[in-house]
Amino acid sequence: MRVFFDSSAFVKRYISETGTDAVLAWCDQATEIGLSGIALPEIVSAFCRLHRETRITEAQYRQLKSLLLADIEDAAICDLTPAVLAQAVSSLETNILRGMDAIHIGSALALNADVFVSADTRQIQAAARAGLRVETV
Secondary structure, three states: OEEEEOHHHHHHHOOOOOOHHHHHHHHHHOOEEEEEOOHHHHHHHHHHHHHHOOOOOHHHHHHHHHHHHHHHOOOEEEOOOHHHHHHHHHHHHHOOOOHHHHHHHHHHHHOOOOEEEEOOHHHHHHHHHOOOOEEEO
16 A cells, blocks of 8 residues: 655654654555655754754754655655646645645645545645545544
C-alpha cells in the first residue's frame, strides 16, 4: 500500500507528539511511502525551528536530519510537475488552503496514493474532496 504523508504528519515520525503512534503504524503498513518534493525542506525547517527554540540540541538536530535523509532514500518523491501544479491550483480554487498544502494533495494524486495522511484538518477535507482516502493523525 502506497501511503502518502504530508509534512505535518511525517514530521511526527521524528518528533514525539500527538499522532506519532498513528504515523509509525502507517509507516509499518506501507509498502511504499510517498512524499512531495517539498517535504524535505518543510521538515528540516521544523527541525531548525525546534533547535532555535532550544527544544532540541545541535546533536539531536543532526541526528533527526540524518534519520530523515536515510528514510527518504527509499521513499517515492513526487517532483513539481505541471500535473501536480495544475491539481494544486485546482485545490486552491475550490478549498481554503495554503499553497504548500495544495502541492501535497497534487503530489499524492500524481503518485496514486492509496492513503493520504495529514495532521491538517483543512488539507484533509480538501484531499477527500479531490478523491483521496484520508487519515488524520
